[in-house]
Amino acid sequence: MNFDFELILAIAFLVTGAVWIYDRVIFLPKRKQLLNDLTPEACSALPKTVKDSFGDTPKWVVEVKSYFVIIAVIFGLRSFVVEPFQIPSGSMLPTLEIGDFILVNKFDYGVRLPVLNTELIPTSSPKRGDVVVFKYPQQPNLNYIKRLIGLPGDVVSYHNKRLMINGKPVDEELLAELNTSLNPSKEPVALYKENVGEVNHQVYKSYRNNPLEGDWVVPDGKYFVMGDNRDNSSDSRVWGFVPEENLKGRAFYVWLHWNDFFSLPNFKNNGLIE
Structure with missing residues (x-):
């Protein structure tokens, strides 16, 4: 079976990009608000994984958006x-x-x-x-x-x-x-x-x-x-x-x-x- 890797990579870029935008619009403002309510010391002590889950951010959103930058770089280099x-x-x-x-x-x-x-x-x-x-x-x-x-x-x-x-x-x-x-x-x-x-x-x-x-x-x-x-x-x-x-x-x-x-x-x- 022949796979069109270019098409697969483009779909992955679009899907992870859409999730990244969804997170920036819906969940990022909530996370920022909750983090602003913490003291600087408490905020810096929190692991990044915990910060990413603030504001009831779904786990699947955290997982998928984490791949966006990597896929975007590979997609850009490979395409252009x-x-x-x-x-x-x-x-x-x-x-x-x-x-x-x-x-x-x-x-x-x-x-x-x-x-x-x-x-x-x-x-x-x-x-x-x-x-x-x-x-x-x-x-x-x-x-x-x-x-x-x-x-x-x-x-x-x-x-x-x-x-x-x-x-x-x-x-x-x-x-x-x-x-x-x-x-x-x-x-x-x-x-x-x-x-x-x-x-x-x-x-x-x-x-x-x-x-x-x-x-x-x-x-x-x-x-x-x-x-x-x-x-x-x-x-x-x-x-x-x-x-x-x-x-x-x-x-x-x-x-x-x-x-x-x-x-x-x-x-x-x-x-x-x-």
Whole structure:
């Protein structure tokens, strides 16, 4: 089952916020009045839990409102500043490995309304070569991560494992041929350095035939994305373009690697994402 954590967090923020306001309007004046009737010495000697219960404040109100500030801070940071994600598949190998924990810049592509993802304040536009996190167009409660290849109006071509943008082949250089023991994809691959936009990054290409070929014209308001593990990625070649409103942010840093529950977390992949 897939949980929309962003929606759950937004609901928690609204519920605890409503209880916090309810307490400020209904019970806080009563507590202040009772505390003002005490001597300063008696007031300072009372535990905070006792003070919070003054004025017949219900226990559930005290409990729920105590979480509001924590949830508000997490909600604000996660919605407008930076959001953590974990890489679940090998579609972005060799750039990102399964189990990498990454940070995503949430304001690079505009300040957006949480959950609805509607742009409130424009900042900058996505660039070719960015590693982007977005809502999967076919199932918006799922988050996908791929490399942005085509901007609106671009013509993207992929034939014989060679990428072209607007009729120009993307610069690439063969770095190594990897066998299965060296390659996390568990099949022989060629490791290339590729230059998309202003970004130099590495990609895998397998030696088997790949049916994911064709030519695509990117419509206005949409983007074309591909995985760096070119022959093991379900991307725009399969399910189409990413609408601009589905973009969540730019992945910029790996801060932890934890492959599975029974392994120890480590920092072997820490660093900026190219």
